[in-house]
Amino acid sequence: MSVLYHILLLYEGDLFVGATKTIEITLSNLLKARFPYLYIQTWEEDRILSVIRNVATNEELIKTPRSLFTWRLTTGLVDSQGEIVSNSSNHQQQALQALDYLMKYDGPCIAVMQDFHIYFGGKGKLPDVEVIRKLRDMILTMKHSFHPKNIFFTSPFLNLPDDLQKDVTIVDFKLPTNKEIMAVLDEMIAINEQSGRISINLQPEDKERLSKAALGLTLSEAENAFARAMVEDGILDADDVQVILEEKEQIIKKTGILEFVTSDLKMEDIGGLENLKRWLAKRNKSWLDSAREYGLPAPKGVLITGVPGGGKSLISKAISSMWHLPLLRLDMGKIFSGIVGSSEENMRKAIYTAEAIAPSILWIDEIEKGFSGLNGSGDSGTSSRIFGQFLTWMQEKTAPVFVIATANNISGLPPELMRKGRFDEIFFVDLPTLRERKEILHVHLKKRLTSPRVTGAFNITDEVLQRLADLCDGFVGAEIEQLVIDALFEAYANDRPVLYEDFERAIQNTVPLSITQAEQIRSIREWANVRAVTATPKEDIEPYTAQPKGEPEKANDIRFTRGGRTIDF
Incomplete structure (x- = not known):
């Protein structure tokens, strides 16, 4: 049997x-x-x-x-x-x-x-x-x-x-509840205790995590997932949540609309943005029953805006690792279809799938591109209908689906998307501060300088990080990563260890976004000053000028202070 x-x-x-x-x-x-x-x-x-x-x-x-x-x-x-x-x-x-x-x-x-x-x-x-x-x-x-x-x-x-x-x-016959899945897990553990073949190392909270991770699966699928978790290493413990999420990936692949994003990126792999990290850390485990004892609802979501290359997408991926929840990426391009009425059905299918495997994280990257042109009539109102459908779900959803949306051009978003009740908070990711640039440099240098042949006499010291961070003032995180790569290419081309001068040369050869898009950054900051919370903690914030250090002053030099309300979480 x-x-x-x-x-x-x-x-x-x-x-x-x-x-x-x-x-x-x-x-x-x-x-x-x-x-x-x-x-x-x-x-x-x-x-x-x-x-x-x-x-x-x-x-x-x-x-x-x-x-x-x-x-x-x-x-x-x-x-x-x-x-x-x-x-x-x-x-x-x-x-x-x-x-x-x-x-x-x-x-x-x-x-x-x-x-x-x-x-x-x-x-x-x-x-x-x-x-x-x-x-x-x-x-x-x-x-x-x-x-x-x-x-x-x-x-x-x-x-x-x-x-x-x-x-x-x-x-309506819904998928199994958490209580039903927990019963399957308990029964499998009880049967194993009779044979003693599998080591069970679960606290009550760990069991709840496993059963909540299996929500959205049928009883048969949940049984298969738990069985796989048991036999892979002969141990059933809290780490087997990842095995359950891999089983859920099959559901996502079959929809053809949502993408199951797998990433081993962790919060400590992202330099800076400590304010946003603390906000997210406080909401970890908020979908468990222990949060209900405090009368807390599951968080709705967060909108992250800011300069391109500032780490918005990276932190979206890292949330999945921190919370041990499946990360689903919604591609708005797949929502819209040439067949009349199918776009609305695609959105309903995406929402249903996200709720079916809840608790989950729904990631919409560059959301302003998906909902642009709402006032136009080129698509016979399809965009407006899908947008209204999405807004209604965001306002009324009860399933623990955490929506994380990122946007570069916040002015392209309709105001009704940003009112309270849609997202819990709106965060602004600015150009990294001196401390954040040091952290970003340290992350990328430590990640890539692993071979003694490449490192040579170069040491990652606080003094080196300080000097490089000063030189790359105005660089976004993606540009800092690229300058590290450029320096390593220079050393590789000459078949020698990397030198400090390679990094200096890479910085000098890079024109950052803070120069090429100074007006756009100033506009974003003006918007964020009253509408968003800065992702950088108050103690790290420093005045910023768009002129990189080490270059002569120019008559048309653009200067502006950092944007975003400074609230500490």
Whole structure:
């Protein structure tokens, strides 16, 4: 007997009373009210069959217990004892004969028709008119029959012909709850304790992390993920969250809209931005039950704006590592499609997927490009509809999906996106300060200077970092990384260890964005002064001039102070 089957049997006990009570009450009320046709979209056939079986036989839920029949194209109509009562080699006749048998059955019954949507048409195929007509003919008979009868249609896809739109009731059957997944994990741990083959090293909080990480998976997928985590190294511990996230990656790949971003980037690999890092660190674990004890909601998200190359994308990737949550990148280009109406459906699909595997992080890079031109009429209002759909979800979402959006040109964003309630906070990433430049230099030098042949007599000392940081005043993080690479290329081309002079030369040969885009940076800072919080802590902030040190003053030299409200977190 598989673990999953054993867990499903527990539905008949008290373990899942709280978790399944809502769906059981919903189904029992619909059955008692004699709704003839109920449609449930789900991949979990065994799980929904277990719930329906419990409702059909539980006199506390339904006054008249009912016989349960199941139908599949491969088996025909099968009764609760596993006996085939109706079957045919002709596909159409098989469906018609099964429906005839149910109508003639002398007693209350429920039939679960699995993948019956094949007769409903769709995707270029016409519906089977004879089967559809048969279903419509049966409606009044089922409603007024002395013996109550109901038919469930279960399928991974929602597919209804227009003829049945008014006669079929769609029932929402959600993916397993955290409590259900926790029960699977507990059962697998209990079974392992009998054999002792796997070492279990989990605290209560670790178990909650594992079960929360598996949200969005079916019970079968969760069981497979936990089993894989156990056998990979013979240990089940908190680090196995990563294995669960890898299983979730399969779900994302199948959507074709969202991208599952894997990164080993850590917060300590990013120099500076300590204010933003502290804000994020305080919200770590906020989706766990322990946060509910403080009455805290899951954070909605954060908008990060600032100069290009300042580390906005890097810190977005590092959040996933800090929080141990899957990072999903939403490509707005994949949302928009040439088929009328498909863009809106793509956005709904992306949102549904992000919520299905929650808790998760949804990353929208350069969001201003995706929502630009909202006032134009070139796309017949598609952009405006998608934007409104996204805003409504941002405001009303209850699933723990943390949205992190980055933007270079903040003026291109509509004001309604930035009002309170959409994002928890708006952070401004400025040009790095002296202390931040030293940290960025140290990160990249330490990362690349690993070979004694390359390092030679060059040592990463505080004095060297200070001098280089002074020289690259006005450089963004991406430019600092590139100057380190340029210096190493110089040493590589001459087949010698790197020298301090190589870094000086690389700095002198670089014209930073603070010079080429001084006006744009000044505009961004003016906007951020009253609308955003600086990602740099107050103690690190220093006045900045756009003229790099070591160069002569110019008459048209542009000077401006740093932008963003200075709030410490």
